[in-house]
Amino acid sequence: MKSILSFLKPYRLSVVFIVILTFLSSMLQLYLPTLTADIVDVGIVQGDIAYIWKVGGWMVACSLLAILLTIWKSYLSSKTALGFGRDMRRQLFVHVEQFSLEEFQKIGTSSFITRSTNDVKQVQDVTIMILQMMTRAPLMLVGGIILAVSRDAVLSLIFLAALPLLGGFIYLVSRKAIPLFGQLQKKTDRLNLIMRESLSGIRVIRAFNRVDDEKARFQEANTSYKDTGLKVNRLMAYLFPFMLIIMNFTNIGIVWLGANRIDAGEMEVGNLIAFIQYAMMILMALIMLSMSFIMVPRAQASAKRMNEVLNMEPKIKDKEQSVTKLHQPAQSIRFEDVSFYYSNAEKPVVQNITFEAKTGETTAIIGSTGSGKTTLLQLMTRFYEATEGRITLDGVDIRELPQEKLRSQMGYVAQKAVLFSGSIADNVRFGRQDASDEDIWKALRTAQAEEFVLQKDGGIDAEIDQGGSNLSGGQKQRLSIARALVRKPSFYLFDDSFSALDYKTDAKLRASLEAEKEHAALIIVAQRISTVKHSDKIIVLDEGKIAGIGTHEQLIKDNLVYQEIVASQEGQEVDQG
Ligand SMILES: Nc1ncnc2c1ncn2[C@@H]1O[C@H](COP(=O)(O)OP(=O)(O)OP(=O)(O)O)[C@@H](O)[C@H]1O
Numbered sequence: 001m002k003s004i005l006s007f008l009k010p011y012r013l014s015v016v017f018i019v020i021l022t023f024l025s026s027m028l029q030l031y032l033p034t035l036t037a038d039i040v041d042v043g044i045v046q047g048d049i050a051y052i053w054k055v056g057g058w059m060v061a062c063s064l065l066a067i068l069l070t071i072w073k074s075y076l077s078s079k080t081a082l083g084f085g086r087d088m089r090r091q092l093f094v095h096v097e098q099f100s101l102e103e104f105q106k107i108g109t110s111s112f113i114t115r116s117t118n119d120v121k122q123v124q125d126v127t128i129m130i131l132q133m134m135t136r137a138p139l140m141l142v143g144g145i146i147l148a149v150s151r152d153a154v155l156s157l158i159f160l161a162a163l164p165l166l167g168g169f170i171y172l173v174s175r176k177a178i179p180l181f182g183q184l185q186k187k188t189d190r191l192n193l194i195m196r197e198s199l200s201g202i203r204v205i206r207a208f209n210r211v212d213d214e215k216a217r218f219q220e221a222n223t224s225y226k227d228t229g230l231k232v233n234r235l236m237a238y239l240f241p242f243m244l245i246i247m248n249f250t251n252i253g254i255v256w257l258g259a260n261r262i263d264a265g266e267m268e269v270g271n272l273i274a275f276i277q278y279a280m281m282i283l284m285a286l287i288m289l290s291m292s293f294i295m296v297p298r299a300q301a302s303a304k305r306m307n308e309v310l311n312m313e314p315k316i317k318d319k320e321q322s323v324t325k326l327h328q329p330a331q332s333i334r335f336e337d338v339s340f341y342y343s344n345a346e347k348p349v350v351q352n353i354t355f356e357a358k359t360g361e362t363t364a365i366i367g368s369t370g371s372g373k374t375t376l377l378q379l380m381t382r383f384y385e386a387t388e389g390r391i392t393l394d395g396v397d398i399r400e401l402p403q404e405k406l407r408s409q410m411g412y413v414a415q416k417a418v419l420f421s422g423s424i425a426d427n428v429r430f431g432r433q434d435a436s437d438e439d440i441w442k443a444l445r446t447a448q449a450e451e452f453v454l455q456k457d458g459g460i461d462a463e464i465d466q467g468g469s470n471l472s473g474g475q476k477q478r479l480s481i482a483r484a485l486v487r488k489p490s491f492y493l494f495d496d497s498f499s500a501l502d503y504k505t506d507a508k509l510r511a512s513l514e515a516e517k518e519h520a521a522l523i524i525v526a527q528r529i530s531t532v533k534h535s536d537k538i539i540v541l542d543e544g545k546i547a548g549i550g551t552h553e554q555l556i557k558d559n560l561v562y563q564e565i566v567a568s569q570e571g572q573e574v575d576q577g
């Protein structure tokens with residue numbers, strides 16, 4: 001909670017102002033019963049109509065002023081709390097953006113989303129409440145007690161019975177409610193997770209007729225959330241009637257005792273009326289405080305979840321004095337005896353990898369599914385860091401380079417094409433912001449995407465739906481290739497990027513990529529022999545280890561793993577390549 005509160009720092013002036021406004025409006029409110037007592041004791045009892053008008057007018061003026069101050073305070077506190085919420089969301093987002101893939105895996109996307117929306121809102125709401133109520137309640141409580149005692153000390157003894165009763169009950173309820181709030185946030189996470197999975201997987205769910213199961217899964221999480229919510233609300237439901245009962249009995253007690261004292265001539269009527277008003281203020285203040293006792297722990301649960309994210313250090317960070325001298329563009333990338341473990345795995349995924357990919361060459365990586373091909377590319381882009389050995393760019397360890405500088409040399413085409421909502425041009429320009437329309441068309445031509453883009457309404461200005469859902473798999477792949485091409489990188493990393501293309505388009509694309517080789521290294525991950533066979537260098541990966549490096553002709557002669565792959569694909573293709 002402490003570090004979350006530091007977000008309030010920029011608003012300290014507003015907070016001080018809110019406290020002053022609260023103080024003033026509370027003072028006014030505490031002053032009013034005194035005036036009531038005067039009206040009764042002086043005005044009514046002695047029949048002084050002019051006095052009633054005078055004090056009555058004064059009361060109206062005081063009330064109006066109190067209202068104005070309260071409105072002002074509400075405005076300021078809402079503004080402060082909303083700004084505070086915005087700052088927290090911004091900070092969470094900025095922080096999360098620096099995370100490496102490992103941190104994402106640890107917390108999970110849905111939970112990140114809940115934490116930066118729902119949890120922030122909890123904290124924000126409580127901040128409003130604290131600003132509005134908690135500053136006021138203690139003042140009203142202490143002020144009310146002092147004034148009530150000064151009106152009639154004997155009558156005040158009633159509070160000795162009422163206050164502990166109320167306090168004890170609030171304590172009991174909040175002890176039960178607080179753990180439930182933590183659970184409620186976790187259950188919100190779960191609801192979001194299921195919602196996200198069901199929505200993004202809707203096609204698969206329908207195709208496998210699993211709609212009912214998904215419904216049941218959601219229903220279960222939903223019901224579980226409801227049950228916990230009900231438990232909390234049931235507790236709250238006890239709280240209020242009980243408080244009202246105590247308030248009303250206190251009232252009865254005061255009137256009864258007060259009436260006796262007036263009868264005995266020990267108290268005036270006006271004093272009793274004022275006393276009753278103070279009593280109500282005291283009890284209301286206590287109720288407000290009790291609300292905070294319940295709401296604050298709820299926000300604390302949320303603050304803890306936010307802090308978990310904010311305190312999580314990205315595992316991959318730029319060195320403070322990172323190398324910036326690197327003659328651009330780089331000419332070669334080298335793996336030197338690299339091994340890598342995923343943090344949650346026991347076995348290395350890739351082991352003792354040594355090879356070099358150079359400008360002017362096509363380096364292909366082939367291997368069965370799960371052999372570690374994607375992992376190799378993700379090590380080159382430093383999404384993950386080699387556990388052993390090192391990767392160098394023109395002889396410089398990539399850990400010495402700022403990540404941005406390293407990645408600016410890479411044209412990465414992920415295995416699963418990712419597009420953003422916006423136009424085709426926007427998506428291609430993601431590779432290089434200052435690319436002209438001319439550059440975009442050129443990249444699309446090389447990526448064999450020109451034809452289908454021309455057929456779209458609006459050409460490169462045609463809109464792409466969220467996640468590229470209005471495009472075919474192969475079209476998405478080609479657009480992500482164009483995005484890499486427009487960047488003019490030193491290294492192209494194609495992760496199985498031709499798999500959704502037919503043999504003919506695959507061949508054409510590779511032919512047009514030849515022109516890029518002049519100033520770049522092509523690194524192609526593929527499953528098909530036809531895609532890799534004309535490469536200058538083919539790396540055969542087998543269960544994370546290199547089984548051989550060579551040209552197609554060399555490997556087909558003496559590499560068992562490669563021969564097996566060739567044999568398994570024989571007859572599958574007309575030789576186009
Ligand atoms: N984030 C991760 N955490 C833990 N293990 C992972 C992670 N990503 C991949 N793996 C494991 O590492 C191994 C290699 O995965 P990788 O994605 O590199 O294979 P691949 O050769 O690209 O396979 P494919 O041809 O199917 O794309 C697999 O066994 C996989 O289960």
Ligand SMILES: [Mg+2]
Pocket residue numbers: 373374375415495496
């Ligand atoms: Mg892969």
